[in-house]
Amino acid sequence: MNGRLNSLLARLLIGFGIPLVLFLGVALVAWFVTSELLQALDWERHSNTVIIQALEQRQRLDRMHLAILKVPLGQRTTLPGTYQLLRREFHQMGESLKDLVKDNSTQLQRLKAIDGLEEQWHQLIQTAFPKGSEKPAKSDLDDVTQVFLEKSQPLQEKLAKEFNAFIDQENELLEHRRGQIADQTRQSTIAIAVAVVLALFLSVVVMVNAARAVTMPIQELREAAGQLLAGQAPRLSPSGPTEIAQLMVHFNHMAITLSERTSTLQIQEERYRSYLLGSAHILWTTNAAGEVTGDLPAWRSFSGQTEEEIQGLGWLDAIDPEDRAEAARAWKEAVSQGSDFETEYRLRSAQGTYRHFFCRGVPIRNNDESVREWIGTCTDITDRKEEAALRQAKEAAEATSRAKSEFLAKMSHELRTPLNAVIGMSKMLSTRLFGPLKPKQAEYLADITQAGEHLLALINDILDLAKVEAGHLDVKADSFSLDDAVAGLLSTLRPLAASKGLQIDQDPAGPGNLETDSARFRQIFYNLLSNAIKFTAAKGTVTVRCRWVQGTDPESTVVEEGNAEAVRVEVIDTGIGIAEEHHGAVWEEFRQLTQDSAGHGGTGGTGGTGLGLALTRHLVLLLGGQIWLRSQPGQGTNVTFVLPRLLPAQPADLEEAIPADGPARPLALVIEDHPPTHKLLADWLSDAGLGIASAFDGDAGMAKAHDLKPQLIVLDIHLPLKDGWQVLAELKADPDTADIPVVIVTITGARPPEDGQDVKEFFVKPLDRDLFLGRLQKVLPNLFPRPAESTSAS
Amino acid sequence: MSLILLVEDHPINRKLLRDILQLQFQVVEAESAEKALDLLQRHSPDLIMMDMQLPGMDGLSLVRRLKTNPKQATIPIIAVSAHALPRDIEQAKSAGCLEYITKPITEDPFSFLERITRIMLVGQQQSGIRNQESGIRSQESTDPTLG
Numbered sequence: 001m002n003g004r005l006n007s008l009l010a011r012l013l014i015g016f017g018i019p020l021v022l023f024l025g026v027a028l029v030a031w032f033v034t035s036e037l038l039q040a041l042d043w044e045r046h047s048n049t050v051i052i053q054a055l056e057q058r059q060r061l062d063r064m065h066l067a068i069l070k071v072p073l074g075q076r077t078t079l080p081g082t083y084q085l086l087r088r089e090f091h092q093m094g095e096s097l098k099d100l101v102k103d104n105s106t107q108l109q110r111l112k113a114i115d116g117l118e119e120q121w122h123q124l125i126q127t128a129f130p131k132g133s134e135k136p137a138k139s140d141l142d143d144v145t146q147v148f149l150e151k152s153q154p155l156q157e158k159l160a161k162e163f164n165a166f167i168d169q170e171n172e173l174l175e176h177r178r179g180q181i182a183d184q185t186r187q188s189t190i191a192i193a194v195a196v197v198l199a200l201f202l203s204v205v206v207m208v209n210a211a212r213a214v215t216m217p218i219q220e221l222r223e224a225a226g227q228l229l230a231g232q233a234p235r236l237s238p239s240g241p242t243e244i245a246q247l248m249v250h251f252n253h254m255a256i257t258l259s260e261r262t263s264t265l266q267i268q269e270e271r272y273r274s275y276l277l278g279s280a281h282i283l284w285t286t287n288a289a290g291e292v293t294g295d296l297p298a299w300r301s302f303s304g305q306t307e308e309e310i311q312g313l314g315w316l317d318a319i320d321p322e323d324r325a326e327a328a329r330a331w332k333e334a335v336s337q338g339s340d341f342e343t344e345y346r347l348r349s350a351q352g353t354y355r356h357f358f359c360r361g362v363p364i365r366n367n368d369e370s371v372r373e374w375i376g377t378c379t380d381i382t383d384r385k386e387e388a389a390l391r392q393a394k395e396a397a398e399a400t401s402r403a404k405s406e407f408l409a410k411m412s413h414e415l416r417t418p419l420n421a422v423i424g425m426s427k428m429l430s431t432r433l434f435g436p437l438k439p440k441q442a443e444y445l446a447d448i449t450q451a452g453e454h455l456l457a458l459i460n461d462i463l464d465l466a467k468v469e470a471g472h473l474d475v476k477a478d479s480f481s482l483d484d485a486v487a488g489l490l491s492t493l494r495p496l497a498a499s500k501g502l503q504i505d506q507d508p509a510g511p512g513n514l515e516t517d518s519a520r521f522r523q524i525f526y527n528l529l530s531n532a533i534k535f536t537a538a539k540g541t542v543t544v545r546c547r548w549v550q551g552t553d554p555e556s557t558v559v560e561e562g563n564a565e566a567v568r569v570e571v572i573d574t575g576i577g578i579a580e581e582h583h584g585a586v587w588e589e590f591r592q593l594t595q596d597s598a599g600h601g602g603t604g605g606t607g608g609t610g611l612g613l614a615l616t617r618h619l620v621l622l623l624g625g626q627i628w629l630r631s632q633p634g635q636g637t638n639v640t641f642v643l644p645r646l647l648p649a650q651p652a653d654l655e656e657a658i659p660a661d662g663p664a665r666p667l668a669l670v671i672e673d674h675p676p677t678h679k680l681l682a683d684w685l686s687d688a689g690l691g692i693a694s695a696f697d698g699d700a701g702m703a704k705a706h707d708l709k710p711q712l713i714v715l716d717i718h719l720p721l722k723d724g725w726q727v728l729a730e731l732k733a734d735p736d737t738a739d740i741p742v743v744i745v746t747i748t749g750a751r752p753p754e755d756g757q758d759v760k761e762f763f764v765k766p767l768d769r770d771l772f773l774g775r776l777q778k779v780l781p782n783l784f785p786r787p788a789e790s791t792s793a794s
Numbered sequence: 795m796s797l798i799l800l801v802e803d804h805p806i807n808r809k810l811l812r813d814i815l816q817l818q819f820q821v822v823e824a825e826s827a828e829k830a831l832d833l834l835q836r837h838s839p840d841l842i843m844m845d846m847q848l849p850g851m852d853g854l855s856l857v858r859r860l861k862t863n864p865k866q867a868t869i870p871i872i873a874v875s876a877h878a879l880p881r882d883i884e885q886a887k888s889a890g891c892l893e894y895i896t897k898p899i900t901e902d903p904f905s906f907l908e909r910i911t912r913i914m915l916v917g918q919q920q921s922g923i924r925n926q927e928s929g930i931r932s933q934e935s936t937d938p939t940l941g
Contacts (some may be wrong), residue, residue, distance in 0.1 A: 409879060413847070416876035420898035421806040427902050428813060456898055463878065673858045696854065700888050720858045720889075 008214060008241040015210030019203030026195035033188025040181040046100065047174035050107075051167055053097045058163040060090045061118070065156065068125060079129050090118070104173075110166045114159060121155045124148065217244040221251060233259040282378040284315075284361070288371045290335035299378075304350025320346035320354050327359075338363050338371050347378070355382040401469070408466040412459050419459075423452040461611035464523075468618040475517040475622055477647035482546060482567055483508040485518065489525055490544065493533060501538040504529075509546035512561040516623050516647040524619050527612040528571045528639050535637070536575035545570040552626055552642040566625070570640045578631040586629055587617045616641075624648040665691035666783050669710040671701030671727065672745065673719050677765070681714055681745065681772075688773050688784055698722025702730055705737050711783055712776075717746035732758045741780055795820045796914065797837060801830045801844035801856070802874070807897070811843065811874070814903045818911070827851035831859070839869060841914045846875040846886060854889050861890040870917020872910065874899075892917050 067082035094115060101107040128148045217240030224234040236252055238245040273283075282298040291312045299310060303318035310318075319327050323345035334341035341361035346354040361376025426449040428434075430442070437445065467473040483506075490504055497504050514521065532542045548564030549556035556568055578586060620627040625643035668690040672678040675696075682692045693708050695701035697720040705713060713731065717724035724744065731737045743761040760779050763772060777784050798819045802808040808823060815821045822837055824830035827848050842860070846853030853873065860866040873886045876897040883894045893913045899906055 409877075412878060413876040416878065416897045417804055417807065420876065421804075421810055423898045423900055424807075424810045424814070424903075428810065431903055433817070433903075452898065453900060456900065460878075673855070675852050675854050694885075696858065696885065696889055720862050 008243045011210045011213050011241055015207045018206045019199060022195075022199030022202050026192065026199050029195050030188070030192050033184070033191060036184050037181065037188065040177060040184060043177045044174060044181065047170055047177060050097065050100050051170045051174065053093060053100070054163060054167045054170060057090060057093055057097065057114075058160065058167075060086050060093070061156070061159055061163075064090065065152075068128075079125065083125075087122070101170075107166055107169055110162055110169070114162045114166070117155060117159045117162065121152065121159065124151050124155065213240055214244065216240060217248060221248060224251060224255070228255055228258065231262075281380075282357075284376055284378065286374045288363075288373060290331060290374060302349055303347060318348050320348065322346070334361065335374070341374070341376060344381070355380055356385050357381065404469075405466055408463060412463050415455070415459050419452055419455055423449060423456070426452065458611065461615050465611055465615050465618065468615065468622060473619075473622065475520055475647060477515050478518050479513050479515050480518045480521075482512055482514050483510070485514075485522060486525065486544060486546060486569075489522060489529065493526070493529055496530070497533050497542065500533065500536070502533060502536055503541045504533075505541060505543045507543060507545040509548050509567065510561055512548060512564065514567060514643070514645055516643060516645070520619050520623060521643070524616050524623075524641065525569065525571075527616045528569075528641075531612060532571050532573040532575065532637070532639070536573040540574040542574075543570075543572040545572065549642065552624070552644060554626075554628055554640070556642055564645060566642050566644050568640060568642045570638055572636065572638045574636045577633040577635050577637055578629070579633050583629050583631065586613050665689060666711040667691045667693055667708055668712040668714060669693045669695060669701065669704055669708060670714045671695045671698070671704075671719065671724070672714065672716040673697060674716070677716075677745075677767075680767070684769050684773060685712075685714070688777075690783070696720075698724070698727045701727050705731060705740065706734075709736070710740060712780065713740055713742045715742055715744055717744060728758060741783075743776065743779075796840040797822065798910075799824065799830060799833060799837065799839040799842045799844075801825075801827065801842065801848065801853075803845060803848050807845075814906060815843070815910070817903065818907050827853065827856040830856060834860075834866060838865075841910070841917065842869055842871045843874055843910070844871065846873050846877060846882070854885060857886065857889040857891055868921035870914060870921070872913055892920075 064083050064086045067080050067086065070082075071080055094111060098108060098111050101111065125148075128144060220236060220239075221244070224236050227234040233255055235255070236248040238248040238252075240248075282296070282302060284292070284296050284299055285294065287293050292310050292315055295307050296310055296315070299305070299315060299318075300307060303310075303315075305315070305318055308314075313328070316324055316328050316331075327343055327345045330343040331341060333339075340363075341359070344356065344358050347357045348354055357378045358381045359376065359378045361374050363371040364373050364375055366372045426445050429437070430445050430449070464473065486506060486508070490506055494504060529542065529544065536542055547558045547568045548561045549566050549568045550559045550564065551557065552566045556566060558568075617627050620641050620643065623643050624647065625641055627639065627641035629637065629639050631637035666689075668685045670678055670681050670685070670692060672681060673696050678694065678696065682694065686692050690712065693704055693710060695704045699721045701713075701715070701719070702722070704710075715724045715727060719727065724746065728742060728744075731740065731742060741760040742758065743763065744759050745763045745765065745767065747765045761775055763775075796819050798815050798821050800808065800811055800815065800821050801824045802811060803825050805825075808825065812821050812823055819841075822833055822839065824833050828850055830842075830844070844853055844856065848856070851859075853875070857871055857873075860869065860871070867890075870892045871890060873891040873894045874897060875882065875886070875894065878896045883896075886894050901909070
């Protein structure tokens with residue numbers, strides 16, 4: 001109800017309707033006043049008629065009197081005709097007059113009185129005119145007239161008096177009515193004027209009110225829209241007509257939505273900006289022609305250029321001169337074609353160093369597809385590039401190292417095979433089973449044997465060295481007595497020393513155990529001692545001094561065994577010594593000390609290989625110790641090494657994985673007894689990025705599955721000791737291994753009765769590499785770090 | 795006199811080993827795994843001495859194959875190989891070789907023969923125990939008074 005009244009239409013109807021009603025009222029008043037006036041005018045006319053007729057009646061009486069007097073009385077006997085006609089008129093008019101004033105009793109009374117007086121007068125006249133033939137005497141005639149005149153005079157006066165009274169009365173009435181009319185005219189003029197003024201005033205008030213009700217909210221809306229444009233968030237309280245109030249509600253909605261969107265945009269922009277600031281990105285914009293026109297703070301702060309310097313194409317100056325021409329060309333090409341821009345270049349930093357950047361830009365287009373501006377980023381990819389280079393170098397080094405290990409293993413095998421014949425046959429001949437030997441023959445056979453054994457020692461040292469370098473040499477701690485170990489080794493070398501006329505002294509450390517790799521300890525010690533014996537001339541002395549110490553550096557202090565955290569072993573000889581400038585070379589592979597010492601060839605009895613000290617040093621480091629040399633030419637040599645009592649923790653033992661690079665590879669366990677197939681599977685999986693563990697029978701497979709927890713098991717069915725089905729059943733029965741995916745590789749194609757549920761894939765030999773890897777990658781996509789190369793494995 | 799099956803593809807080394815072994819044993823030679831399997835049809839050696847790297851079927855496969863055959867599984871096997879990596883040794887032993895000798899052999903022939911004899915004895919003892927065990931088992935399974 002209220003709402004309907006409040007609507008814009010209702011307001012307009014009220015605004016125009018009320019003035020209309022008011023004007024109608026004014027017209028009604030005017031009509032009423034006018035009709036009153038007309039009535040008054042009627043009355044005036046009526047009064048005038050009455051007065052005129054009254055005057056005519058009086059006149060008529062006079063004319064009747066004259067008609068009578070025209071003929072001398074007594075000469076005629078009949079009443080004059082004129083008199084009779086006038087008298088008839090007089091009565092007729094008298095009746096009409098009476099009719100006119102019938103509402104006014106006074107006047108009517110007067111008219112009746114007049115009628116009475118006239119009747120008296122007429123009686124008098126009739127007496128003056130006797131009927132019949134009686135003719136009055138002449139003398140009498142004058143008398144008659146005299147008598148009549150005497151008698152008629154008062155009557156006529158009375159009649160005149162009555163008429164005058166009547167006319168005066170009527171005149172009075174007329175005057176009164178005229179006054180009335182003048183009053184009414186004045187009153188109605190005032191009434192109409194007042195009504196018109198009132199109507200006008202009310203109309204104006206109502207219309208102004210209606211107009212204000214409409215225009216005020218519109219004005220508010222207009223101002224709010226202005227504020228909105230200025231970026232403020234105006235809030236209107238809905239008022240005014242319903243339609244406009246609704247418009248305001250909608251406007252508020254719109255303003256809220258707009259401000260929300262604006263703030264969302266601001267947040268996004270802020271986030272984007274901080275993302276760009278937080279990352280190594282440089283954000284840039286240029287105009288459609290590819291020229292910088294504004295400020296690029298990120299570019300400036302990186303390159304150290306000023307705002308003026310980067311304007312236009314000035315930013316190109318910060319690019320490395322070697323890359324600049326190409327960058328400029330790529331940029332101009334992108335700008336001219338309106339295509340995405342992508343390039344790499346080195347950018348000079350404010351510090352003058354160059355860093356690699358990857359630069360990307362895209363054109364921002366107008367609605368008509370023309371380019372409005374360019375926006376893009378430059379990303380510092382130096383670290384990524386360096387990392388990639390490092391990774392590449394590392395991979396290359398690893399590949400080299402792997403190739404080297406493989407080469408060495410193969411070489412070792414190839415050398416050992418003929419060496420077996422050389423040594424074995426020499427020894428066979430030396431048994432003299434095939435007949436006696438001449439002294440020279442025996443001597444040569446001994447030389448051949450020795451040379452062969454030297455060669456063998458060389459091969460062994462090379463292999464050890466290769467393993468140490470590749471990190472494949474595993475060490476494991478065991479507990480042994482220091483002095484006993486040293487004494488044992490001394491006793492094995494004493495015959496050799498004795499043969500050279502050398503004395504060996506042991507200066508023991510005192511009881512106490514080492515917890516390190518005993519085999520490697522013996523190897524280190526043996527190498528040092530045999531070296532010392534080798535380079536010490538006859539009658540010399542080799543002393544071995546062991547001490548419990550604190551610290552593994554040269555300045556380690558001797559302590560009680562109970563407090564010792566390391567052992568120091570010195571091998572001191574009285575040999576030829578080594579010049580200072582050669583100390584470094586001692587530790588290098590194949591840099592034999594014999595180069596400086598004549599008389600000690602490669603066949604020097606104990607089989608010095610030139611690798612011994614290098615290997616020894618590696619081994620000492622492997623056990624967490626240090627080794628160093630003190631020597632002067634002619635004053636003997638002291639080689640000292642310090643080992644921690646406890647073997648330091650070793651990196652995880654990766655011996656199992658054939659390509660031993662990086663622990664990140666998922667491990668596949670290949671359980672396959674047929675070596676060529678086994679190797680093939682291992683190669684394929686290794687190429688596909690997996691680490692490989694191997695087992696050649698069912699039991700070993702089970703054990704390795706337990707120990708290694710591989711991410712994949714490739715299982716053959718025909719296996720020694722335990723067949724594949726049994727292995728599978730045991731794997732799945734054990735919660736530790738039940739979740740490891742298993743693929744079956746078999747020659748038979750026979751499937752188990754409970755086929756399928758536990759097996760990821762089922763391959764029947766002969767296998768195809770791409771098919772095998774393809775299906776594996778499909779069923780186990782998470783396992784493969786990179787797609788396998790499609791080249792065929794050898 | 796005990797019979798030794800010698801499997802070795804390298805002719806000179808085969809000759810050397812044969813000559814040494816013949817000092818004490820009867821020797822049959824094969825230059826490949828296939829030939830060895832063939833010889834095993836006709837001979838029942840007391841010991842097999844074999845190289846691991848062979849043309850065709852390789853040494854490991856031959857060992858596994860022999861170990862799956864009940865008749866041949868008890869014959870002690872000594873691997874003689876120029877592969878000296880721990881992994882090779884472990885593989886051969888897990889496949890069923892009783893001993894792994896790396897080439898070159900540096901002992902004098904008589905020490906070598908002593909070693910072979912010792913290994914042969916150990917192998918015979920082991921297979922004897924195994925035979926006894928299986929004998930007991932078969933008795934158990936056939937004796938109605940048991941179980």
